[in-house]
Amino acid sequence: xxxxxxxxxxxxxFLNVSAQQNGNSSIKPGFTAEVFxxxxxxxxxxxxxxxxxxxxxxxxxxxxxxxxxxxxxxxxYKGEVKVLFEVxxxxxxxIIYVSAASDELSKEAKRVFGNFxxxxxxxxxxxxxxxxxxxxxxxxxxxxxxIAAEALAxxxxxxxxxKPMTELDSIVYKKYNNPEFDSRLNIPFSHSYxxxxxxxxxxxxxxxxxxxxxxxxxxxxxxxxxxAVNQSLQKNVSxxxxxxxxxxxxxxxxxxxYWFSLNPIVDLQLGKASDIDASYTYVNTRALNFRGGLGKQxxxxxxxxxxxxxxxGYFNDYAESIKPSGGNPAIIPGIGIAKxxxxxxxxxxxxxxxxxxxxxxxxxxxxxxxxxxIGDGYRSLLExxxxxxxPYFKINTKxxxxxxxxxxxxxxxxxxxxxxxxxxxxxxxxxxxxxWNVSNRLNLGFFESVVxxxxxxxxxxxxxxxxxxxYRAVEFGSSSRSxxxxxxxxxxxxxxxxxxxxxxxxxDEFSVSDVxxxxxxxxxxxxxxxxxxxxxxFNVKDLLVQVEFNHVRPYVYSHSAVITNYGHNxxxxxxxxxxxxxxxxxxxxxxxxxxxxxxKFTMGTRGLDFDTAKDSYNYGGNIYKSYDDNRPYDTGVxxxxxxxxxxxxxxxxxxxxxxxxxxxxxxxSLIYRNFDPTQExxxxxxQSTTWFSIGLRSDIFNWYFDY
Numbered sequence: 103x104x105x106x107x108x109x110x111x112x113x114x115x116f117l118n119v120s121a122q123q124n125g126n127s128s129i130k131p132g133f134t135a136e137v138f139x140x141x142x143x144x145x146x147x148x149x150x151x152x153x154x155x156x157x158x159x160x161x162x163x164x165x166x167x168x169x170x171x172x173x174x175x176x177x178x179y180k181g182e183v184k185v186l187f188e189v190x191x192x193x194x195x196x197i198i199y200v201s202a203a204s205d206e207l208s209k210e211a212k213r214v215f216g217n218f219x220x221x222x223x224x225x226x227x228x229x230x231x232x233x234x235x236x237x238x239x240x241x242x243x244x245x246x247x248x249i250a251a252e253a254l255a256x257x258x259x260x261x262x263x264x265k266p267m268t269e270l271d272s273i274v275y276k277k278y279n280n281p282e283f284d285s286r287l288n289i290p291f292s293h294s295y296x297x298x299x300x301x302x303x304x305x306x307x308x309x310x311x312x313x314x315x316x317x318x319x320x321x322x323x324x325x326x327x328x329x330a331v332n333q334s335l336q337k338n339v340s341x342x343x344x345x346x347x348x349x350x351x352x353x354x355x356x357x358x359x360y361w362f363s364l365n366p367i368v369d370l371q372l373g374k375a376s377d378i379d380a381s382y383t384y385v386n387t388r389a390l391n392f393r394g395g396l397g398k399q400x401x402x403x404x405x406x407x408x409x410x411x412x413x414x415g416y417f418n419d420y421a422e423s424i425k426p427s428g429g430n431p432a433i434i435p436g437i438g439i440a441k442x443x444x445x446x447x448x449x450x451x452x453x454x455x456x457x458x459x460x461x462x463x464x465x466x467x468x469x470x471x472x473x474x475x476i477g478d479g480y481r482s483l484l485e486x487x488x489x490x491x492x493p494y495f496k497i498n499t500k501x502x503x504x505x506x507x508x509x510x511x512x513x514x515x516x517x518x519x520x521x522x523x524x525x526x527x528x529x530x531x532x533x534x535x536x537x538w539n540v541s542n543r544l545n546l547g548f549f550e551s552v553v554x555x556x557x558x559x560x561x562x563x564x565x566x567x568x569x570x571x572x573y574r575a576v577e578f579g580s581s582s583r584s585x586x587x588x589x590x591x592x593x594x595x596x597x598x599x600x601x602x603x604x605x606x607x608x609x610d611e612f613s614v615s616d617v618x619x620x621x622x623x624x625x626x627x628x629x630x631x632x633x634x635x636x637x638x639x640f641n642v643k644d645l646l647v648q649v650e651f652n653h654v655r656p657y658v659y660s661h662s663a664v665i666t667n668y669g670h671n672x673x674x675x676x677x678x679x680x681x682x683x684x685x686x687x688x689x690x691x692x693x694x695x696x697x698x699x700x701x702k703f704t705m706g707t708r709g710l711d712f713d714t715a716k717d718s719y720n721y722g723g724n725i726y727k728s729y730d731d732n733r734p735y736d737t738g739v740x741x742x743x744x745x746x747x748x749x750x751x752x753x754x755x756x757x758x759x760x761x762x763x764x765x766x767x768x769x770x771s772l773i774y775r776n777f778d779p780t781q782e783x784x785x786x787x788x789q790s791t792t793w794f795s796i797g798l799r800s801d802i803f804n805w806y807f808d809y
Contacts, residue, residue: 139189139233140222160235165243167214171206174241183207183239187215190340191230193223198234198342211239226277232340278354280763281361283319283329286460287393287401288468290802291316291475291487294700295765297646297691299326301637306596311505311537313547313592314498315475315487318458318466335696335762351763362394365764367405367802373771373795377415380446383795385411391764391802399460405802407452410443413807414793416775420809421448423785424672426516428524433672436805438490439516454491454803468496473803474509476535476549477592478604479633479650480687480702481677484549484590485509485533488806489673497569503539508532508569513553513670517726520665529555529665531675534571537592547592553666554585586666587611600638606631608676610658610668621737624722624729629654629677639690648689656682656709656722656739657729667725674725678806682709682723684741685749696759698767704751704808709744710779710786719744745786747779751808765801770794773807 137152144155170179186199195218202208224233289295296315302325303312310321322328337348346352351363369387386409393403411434412418421432421440432440432448440448456470473487474494492511499506511531520527533551540546550571589609596602610627633650640647658681659668668675679685685706692699709723719734720727721744734743757769773793779786 137225139193139224141219142221160237163218164214164237164239167217168239168243169210170241170243171204171210174204174206179203179241181241183211183241185211185215185237185239186234187237188232188234188342189221189223190232191223191338192340193221194218194340196341207241231277232345274358276356276358278350278356278361280329280332281356281395282363282393283323283332285395285401286318286320286458286466287395287403288316288456288458289319289322290765291473291804292765292801293480293804294691294698294801298331298644298693299328300635300646301599302326304594304596304602304635304637305599307542309503309539311500311539311545312594313477313537313545314505314507314535315477332762335759348761349763350761359397360395362392363763365391367391367407367764367800368766369409369797369799371411371795371797371799373414373793373797375414375791375793377789377791377793378412378418380412383412383414383793384447385409385413385797387411389800400457401460402455402457404455405453407454409437409452410447410449412447414773414775414791416777416789416791417807417809426526426672427518427521428516433490433516435673435678435809436488436490436803438671452491464499464501466498468494468498470494470496476507476533476547477606477631478594478602478635479606479631479652480648480689481631481650481652481685483606483608483629483631483652483654483676484535484588484592485551486674486676486678487804488678489669489675490671492670505537506569506571507535507537509535510567511670513675515665515669516671517664527555527665529553532567534569536571543596545592545594547590549590549592550587551590551668552585552587553661553668555663555665586661586663586668588668600636602635602637604631604633604635608654608658622739623737624657624733624735624739626739627655627658627681629658629681642692644693646689646691648687648691650687650689652677652683652685652687653741654679654681654683655741656743658682658722659725660722660727660729662728662730664726664728669725672726678809679706679708680723680725682721682741682743683707696762697757698759699756700754702751702753702808704749704753706749707742708747708749709742710747712745712781712783713785714783721745745779745781745783747777747786749778750774750776753808760798766798767801768798770796775808 138156140152141156141159143159144152147155181203184201185197187195187197190196195215197212197215200208200211202211223230225231299322303310303322305325308325310325319328339345339348351365353364355362367389369385371385373383375383387407389405389407391403391405395401421434424433425431426433426439430439431442434440434448434450437450437452440450443449454472456468456472458466458468460466471493472491473489474485474496475487476482476485492513494509494511497508513529513531515527515529531551531553534549536548538546548571591607592605594602594604608629611625629652631650631652633648636647639645654677659674659676660681661667674680683706685704688703690701709721711719711721711724718732720732721734722739723744752774753771755769755771757767760766760768775791777789779788782788
């Protein structure tokens with residue numbers, strides 16, 4: 103870890119030093135500030151005159167006070183000392199980095215800069231700020247006549263004749279002004295973070311579309327000033343380390359038409375769970391995030407995670423129950439395939455990336471490796487983000503009162519049944535979602551999805567690339583058994599600026615005749631969601647209260663051919679619980695400044711399989727079973743059939759936001775889970791878990807533990 107962060111510091115110093123224009127005994131700013139720091143002799147000067155005066159005063163002080171060590175004088179040493187320094191927001195000079203051939207020269211440079219008088223600091227938009235500069239000090243020093251001549255012609259000092267400026271030297275670096283907040287870059291999707299601006303995004307009369315996530319910064323900034331909020335959270339610190347820890351990106355560069363940032367990402371947790379013998383649980387994640395923008399049309403982000411961890415017993419059990427073929431012991435839900443680590447833990451790497459191209463205000467095209475979400479609730483029945491990341495291509499089209507999202511995905515089936523020559527089976531999914539703002543208060547959405555496989559070298563079937571919504575006829579035209587189609591409708595009604603109502607209705611091979619018969623046929627594969635959000639609840643600013651009910655019938659998300667189910671890496675793409683359940687969720691979220699608190703209570707009933715010698719029926723909860731195989735009944739099918747299991751989960755978390763640029767949080771969490779099946783089996787048994795954790799985490803994606 104120490105080497106990792108040392109490397110980041112060295113990269114930062116290199117980039118900043120390289121950004122300067124080094125000349126013969128000259129100095130240059132690290133960025134173009136609005137107003138330069140002001141020495142007493144430079145009062146009442148402006149623009150270029152103030153800039154030249156600042157340079158002159160620094161030169162005069164350095165050359166007038168720097169003393170070459172006697173040992174170097176005797177050796178007639180020739181060389182230079184390079185100093186990277188700043189004038190902080192209080193007007194004090196501070197050395198950041200010194201490059202010198204000997205410790206004596208380095209110490210002398212530090213002594214000289216330590217004696218600089220306090221001056222008026224640089225200002226940006228009228229507010230005091232820090233500013234960085236470099237200086238190159240020639241050894242031996244110039245005599246007094248040369249110094250005087252240079253002091254009378256400061257402009258010439260900045261343009262040394264003996265080293266003409268090159269095209270590379272002329273590159274301009276600007277003060278970093280948080281350009282990501284105005285970009286089309288995706289905001290990392292975290293329920294806790296999105297709750298901060300959810301109320302602003304859902305005001306009566308706003309013409310935005312909140313169901314398709316993640317949002318871009320540009321979308322949110324129209325309704326919620328992310329840049330101003332970030333500025334309000336800034337701590338008054340002037341040291342480099344203080345700014346990087348509390349306020350800024352580790353490395354941040356902005357120039358003409360481009361910007362980049364580089365950040366270390368961590369998730370370090372330590373906890374105790376009552377349902378395992380191990381003395382503690384833990385997560386040890388180290389990651390690196392690189393993001394940026396090229397012009398106004400291209401934005402990108404990529405994150406590489408390296409993680410090890412051990413979780414509460416129930417979560418370990420679930421991870422191992424969905425393990426892939428090939429010998430690896432588990433799939434960490436929401437992350438991916440895990441290797442064994444030591445004797446009772448997991449090693450689970452992860453990578454996410456996205457590049458967005460915006461050719462016009464109407465279109466944006468995204469190519470990525472990650473997750474997507476459709477809905478206004480905590481859960482999504484249509485497309486959730488609880489499964490492992492996957493490659494995708496997304497097209498967003500926005501005009502008038504419409505937003506139309508097309509997403510094409512490359513998924514994996516990792517079961518032994520379809521693994522050939524140690525290669526997992528590939529399947530494809532195409533989703534269309536049309537969101538329509540019918541009025542100032544009402545939004546309707548229309549969703550369809552189709553899943554197909556590479557049967558007969560079918561590959562990525564061009565039939566399903568058609569961007570026009572509702573192509574169920576296309577599926578039947580290429581064989582009704584060759585794909586799995588789902589349809590959905592969403593709705594949102596803004597009762598007022600404080601209360602929103604939302605819903606989803608999912609249809610998976612819905613049979614109208616069987617619904618009319620009223621005999622609860624297994625073919626009636628549908629689910630629905632009803633929810634409400636209360637912003638600034640009970641007149642408490644920034645308090646969000648949410649209630650949500652989800653009801654999904656047996657056999658939803660499954661298919662006659664298991665490989666074409668609505669799943670990826672042995673996880674559901676829809677609701678994480680699969681089929682055959684009902685669930686009530688109560689959520690409260692509050693933040694004030696950097697302090698936050700979240701509470702979530704889940705009460706549910708699931709219908710699980712017995713999977714015993716006496717009862718091996720498929721009751722419709724496991725989406726990785728064919729609905730054609732071993733159904734116990736065709737009619738009278740009800741939610742909760744099979745091994746009826748009661749689930750209660752309380753998840754309470756609170757903490758302190760350390761750095762708003764990376765959403766780095768210091769937190770403590772408590773999860774209580776009670777799992778109570780009607781009949782205990784080898785895989786399903788009564789379990790009560792209390793899991794307490796503390797940690798330091800960059801909250802940049804949703805990680806669900808409510809299974």
